[in-house]
Amino acid sequence: MPYPKTWTTVGIAAVVVAAAAIAVPVLTGATGGDAVPAAADRTPTATARTVPSVPDVAAAALAALPEARYSAVVDGLLPVDRTVSSAEVFHLRTDAPLFGSDRQHPVARFAATDFLGQPTTVVGLRHEGAWELVLTPARRELPSAADGHAAAQTAAWVPRTALVQQVTPTSHVVISTADQTVSIESSSGRVTRSFPAGVGTSDTPTPTGVTGYLEQRYVDPSQGTGDHAIQLTSLHSSAADEPYGGSDGGLIGLHWNAAASGAVSHGCVRLSAEGVAALDALPLGTLVTVE
Numbered sequence: 001m002p003y004p005k006t007w008t009t010v011g012i013a014a015v016v017v018a019a020a021a022i023a024v025p026v027l028t029g030a031t032g033g034d035a036v037p038a039a040a041d042r043t044p045t046a047t048a049r050t051v052p053s054v055p056d057v058a059a060a061a062l063a064a065l066p067e068a069r070y071s072a073v074v075d076g077l078l079p080v081d082r083t084v085s086s087a088e089v090f091h092l093r094t095d096a097p098l099f100g101s102d103r104q105h106p107v108a109r110f111a112a113t114d115f116l117g118q119p120t121t122v123v124g125l126r127h128e129g130a131w132e133l134v135l136t137p138a139r140r141e142l143p144s145a146a147d148g149h150a151a152a153q154t155a156a157w158v159p160r161t162a163l164v165q166q167v168t169p170t171s172h173v174v175i176s177t178a179d180q181t182v183s184i185e186s187s188s189g190r191v192t193r194s195f196p197a198g199v200g201t202s203d204t205p206t207p208t209g210v211t212g213y214l215e216q217r218y219v220d221p222s223q224g225t226g227d228h229a230i231q232l233t234s235l236h237s238s239a240a241d242e243p244y245g246g247s248d249g250g251l252i253g254l255h256w257n258a259a260a261s262g263a264v265s266h267g268c269v270r271l272s273a274e275g276v277a278a279l280d281a282l283p284l285g286t287l288v289t290v291e
Contacts, residue, residue, distance in 0.1 A: 099156060
């Protein structure tokens with residue numbers, strides 16, 4: 001989908017979010033990663049004896065790592081190809097290293113502030129000793145390099161000392177591509193609100209069978225979304241590198257559009273003004289599951 005033209009500063013770098021795409025360099029890593037462990041929940045499942053210790057990462061080495069941001073491609077991240085139902089939300093004390101499956105060699109870094117200069121929202125799936133398994137907003141690989149099917153969501157391990165606990169959302173979002181609806185559900189699974197939605201076409205489908213989170217939101221009337229906020233998720237297209245044809249990293253967003261029903265989009269989810277307003281009331285870090 002198109003993303004807004006926004007000028008913000010993260011450190012000393014100006015990030016230009018162009019009218020048809022987010023215009024920033026794609027960053028790559030060099031270390032491979034295995035799939036996320038199957039038991040992703042909030043219960044510590046490993047003992048101190050089996051959990052690797054957190055290695056020291058010098059400041060210069062940390063700064064040299066690729067940033068795991070919305071447009072990055074970092075090979076060492078862990079692919080997530082299933083749904084999850086439990087998570088906690090954090091901010092970062094400072095920039096933090098992200099590790100792949102071996103938890104010995106950092107593959108990327110999480111910046112303490114996001115592309116809008118606000119505290120980065122971090123969603124944690126599991127606590128193991130001094131580690132937290134977290135979802136990231138970056139890709140592991142492009143669909144064109146994975147026979148047209150890449151993971152729509154990634155994860156990595158981060159030292160827990162880098163995290164600051166935030167209030168955990170009590171609701172989550174469920175997108176049904178079959179029913180073409182977006183629902184807000186309580187922690188018990190009760191649907192509290194539901195809205196018709198436009199989803200991806202067969203050529204540029206909305207990824208399914210995966211959970212991401214609300215990463216950020218912003219308003220940009222130049223994109224034809226009026227004064228309604230674009231709800232940016234951590235998910236990406238799993239079928240196309242750039243479904244919209246720009247350079248936004250294949251991001252999946254939920255946003256207003258006059259045609260808010262049917263298989264009509266490049267992978268993003270279109271909603272009415274009422275639907276966008278309901279999502280706008282949810283905190284960042286809210287889980288978003290696509291079925």
